[in-house]
Amino acid sequence: MPYVNIKITKEGATSAQKAELIKGVTELLSKVLGKNPATTVVVIDEVENDNWGIGGETVTIRRQQGQ
Amino acid sequence: MPYVNIKITKEGATSAQKAELIKGVTELLSKVLGKNPATTVVVIDEVENDNWGIGGETVTIRRQQGQ
Amino acid sequence: MPYVNIKITKEGATSAQKAELIKGVTELLSKVLGKNPATTVVVIDEVENDNWGIGGETVTIRRQQGQ
Amino acid sequence: MPYVNIKITKEGATSAQKAELIKGVTELLSKVLGKNPATTVVVIDEVENDNWGIGGETVTIRRQQGQ
Amino acid sequence: MPYVNIKITKEGATSAQKAELIKGVTELLSKVLGKNPATTVVVIDEVENDNWGIGGETVTIRRQQGQ
Amino acid sequence: MPYVNIKITKEGATSAQKAELIKGVTELLSKVLGKNPATTVVVIDEVENDNWGIGGETVTIRRQQGQ
Structure with a gap:
């Protein structure tokens, strides 16, 4: 019954990686x-x-600076 | 003053359904x-x-399996 | 399969009201x-x-001012 | 270490405004x-x-009515 | 830099389990x-x-019914 | 109409600081x-x-280590 929300930056995660x-x-x-896995809900937000x-x-700025 | 967040899969909910x-x-x-309805905020996320x-x-996998 | 989060102020909602x-x-x-109601998850946060x-x-301030 | 989530309607906020x-x-x-600013995370959702x-x-309806 | 929110019912998870x-x-x-693990933030809400x-x-009702 | 959620650790923020x-x-x-400030909602979660x-x-562990 747990609910999990994962937020990551939108930088090319594949369907297979998200499934993993x-x-x-x-x-x-x-x-x-x-x-119980059957009622565990996971939602991924790509930002x-x-x-x-x-x-x-x-x-955006950090990536331009090489971080 | 309540805040409600509804998360659903992005599978074709219409503007009329979301308004309902x-x-x-x-x-x-x-x-x-x-x-008070005037200050009740509702946000729908389609995932x-x-x-x-x-x-x-x-x-995605479950829909392929007909679930 | 939807997930709903309802946030309200903690001002005495009863178990029966939350169930409703x-x-x-x-x-x-x-x-x-x-x-499907069987996999619809609702979480209420009282703030x-x-x-x-x-x-x-x-x-707190608004209630003191009678709002 | 704080985490802040800002939700706004998607009505043209610029990159500069979001950075601000x-x-x-x-x-x-x-x-x-x-x-500590170094570990403060801010996520903006445009809805x-x-x-x-x-x-x-x-x-949508409110904007049509001039609100 | 990811942010993860885990919501579970408040039914006795220990400090060690939450750390795990x-x-x-x-x-x-x-x-x-x-x-990067150094900037990955995880927040657990017990409801x-x-x-x-x-x-x-x-x-509450489901537990009374033995579910 | 924006909605803002601020999550901080529960380490003694005062009512005055939260109001600020x-x-x-x-x-x-x-x-x-x-x-519009009148319809801007802010919710603070102390974790x-x-x-x-x-x-x-x-x-908890980090504070014990003096971080």
Whole structure:
């Protein structure tokens, strides 16, 4: 019954990678807390670099600076 | 003053259906808890099938399997 | 499979009222979009008045002013 | 270490405006609570007018009515 | 830089179990997408059974029914 | 009409500090994007140190290590 929301920048995660994240986090919740995988919901949000900030700057700016 | 976030898979909900969800949930909060509709905010997120997981699988895979 | 998050101020909603919200929003998603009630998840967050702001003020201040 | 999520309607915010929001909210958390800007994360979600409701109506409808 | 929010019912997860969830999901994002663990943020919300609904019912009711 | 969610660790933010955050972020959205303060909603979540992870560790552990 858990609900997990994963937010990452939109920088080319593939369908296979997203499927692997969903499988992995569902298994983790089953292993650690005994949660039922059948009702575990995972939602991935991919966010544009302009819309993600860290250290007071957008990721767009940081990528231009090579970070 | 309530805030409601509805997440659904992006599978063709129409503008009219989304307007009906917004109206319905606003009325529900007014009826059950006496919340003021004027300041009730509802945000609907439509999520790609690749980005939604349940039972450890993406909805993309489940739809291919006829689920 | 939808996920709904309802945020309200913590001002005495009863267990019965919260159960009614959960039932109502689950039925709404079934009626409007044909979503399966069995996998519809609803989470209610009750937020302290000090932690909710509208119009640039906390609800604590607004309640003191009779709003 | 704070995490901030800002949701606005998708009505033309520019990259410069979004960068200014990220800078401003990061500085605010540093000034008011002494939070470390280096690990402050800000995510901006821009939501379609059809998917945002207030007063029981979508923003699409409200904009047509001149609100 | 990812942000992960895990919501579970408040039914006795220990500090050690929560630390294991945080470690596990941070490693998963590093392994699958190469994300930097140093800036990966994980927030766990523990939700009262009265405030969590599935299948149109609160978890409180479901637990009474042995589900 | 914007909605802002601020998540911080629960480490003693006062009512006055939370009111200052709410006022500041509401003014920022008005100044940068011309958003109406009257319908700007801000919700602050204070999260236990055991439930917040960064760098794969809980804040509880980091505080013990003097971080």
